[in-house]
Amino acid sequence: MSDQNLAEWRKLALALEDQVNKVIVGQNHVIRLITTSIFARGHVLLEGDVGVGKTTILKAFARCIGGGYERIEGTIDLMPNDLIYHTYLGEDGKPHVDSGPVLKSGENLSIFFFNEINRARPQVHSLMLRIMAEKTLSAFNKEFKFPHLVVFADRNQVEKEETFEIPSAARDRFTMEIPIGIPQDDTIMTNLIFDTRFHDADKLIEKAKENLLKFNKLNDVSEAIQNNIDATKKLETYALNLWKASSHPGVYNIKISGVDVNRLIISGASPRGISMMIKCARVNAWLNNRSSVLPEDIHAVFHETIAHRLVFNPVYDLRRTEIARELTHEMLTKVSAP
Numbered sequence: 001m002s003d004q005n006l007a008e009w010r011k012l013a014l015a016l017e018d019q020v021n022k023v024i025v026g027q028n029h030v031i032r033l034i035t036t037s038i039f040a041r042g043h044v045l046l047e048g049d050v051g052v053g054k055t056t057i058l059k060a061f062a063r064c065i066g067g068g069y070e071r072i073e074g075t076i077d078l079m080p081n082d083l084i085y086h087t088y089l090g091e092d093g094k095p096h097v098d099s100g101p102v103l104k105s106g107e108n109l110s111i112f113f114f115n116e117i118n119r120a121r122p123q124v125h126s127l128m129l130r131i132m133a134e135k136t137l138s139a140f141n142k143e144f145k146f147p148h149l150v151v152f153a154d155r156n157q158v159e160k161e162e163t164f165e166i167p168s169a170a171r172d173r174f175t176m177e178i179p180i181g182i183p184q185d186d187t188i189m190t191n192l193i194f195d196t197r198f199h200d201a202d203k204l205i206e207k208a209k210e211n212l213l214k215f216n217k218l219n220d221v222s223e224a225i226q227n228n229i230d231a232t233k234k235l236e237t238y239a240l241n242l243w244k245a246s247s248h249p250g251v252y253n254i255k256i257s258g259v260d261v262n263r264l265i266i267s268g269a270s271p272r273g274i275s276m277m278i279k280c281a282r283v284n285a286w287l288n289n290r291s292s293v294l295p296e297d298i299h300a301v302f303h304e305t306i307a308h309r310l311v312f313n314p315v316y317d318l319r320r321t322e323i324a325r326e327l328t329h330e331m332l333t334k335v336s337a338p
Helices: 003-023 028-040 054-065 122-134 186-194 201-206 215-228 233-247 271-287 295-309 314-334
Strands: 044-047 068-073 085-089 095-099 109-115 136-139 142-145 150-154 176-179 265-267
Touching: 003 028, 003 054, 003 215, 003 271, 028 054, 028 176, 028 215, 028 271, 028 295, 054 068, 054 109, 054 150, 054 201, 122 136, 122 150, 176 295, 215 271, 233 265, 233 271, 233 295, 233 314, 271 295, 295 314
Parallel strands: 044 150, 044 176, 068 109, 109 150
Antiparallel strands: 085 095, 136 142
16 A cells, blocks of 8 residues: 555544544544554453443444444343344244344444443353454354454443453453543533533434445555554664563562552563554554654553553452553653653
């Protein structure tokens, strides 16, 4: 893919962000991170309370990107086969089989949203993770392929009963974990309360331009971005030191109040995690019209690509969100940048 084509795609990527920002207000940073994950072709965990607009954001992206959008709700009685098919009695009184959410759009499946994934059993997680990793599924003596698939999932973080937390190895399959909070700007908050256009999500989503991008070209664009955005030797050394700091923060004089950093980390970032960090940093550089990765590109995606991969000592796990945020901040502060 030529530089000119990449420049045209950059315009489309920025137009995509603009369209989604018309639907969702006060979430510019979140929308940039989701755009980055889409062009990095990475799956995403969404972190946030109920009602903050996760579904609306994803539907707006799906409308602009094109392709199939499917969704499933995690429940305690959900079984792996529920992703693939469902059965029902037809008007003729006979049993019928229809495609489940994973198969409904076939090869055109573009965005799949697994809502409250931690309410589903580990067997369901296992199937979903396999689909994410392999982009294929064997069913009905046939192999189905999903070459354009990006999976988004969120977790119910309020109720703990009848939930099954995603283990560390499974979380590592997600390129990013993106927090979505309530906007803290008073004007935006007031509009969300009183402006009636924000009370009908479906009408809001219709304002986004349909099929702005060609979803079936995103894999090629992603590959071209990775091949055309450079990283200097100094930048490589910086990334290597950040990786080491994720396992041994004490070596880099990283300190967190009330935490023994020498006991904090059981396992640091994985090789996959650090490569995903660089992949997303390259996309961020491209979105900012740079031909080489700068430290600020790593900073822009560091917490979201690394924090959820760190395995903490169980003593500190109840404070995980708070400690992880401070730890990644300290890593970027204490590890010398070129």
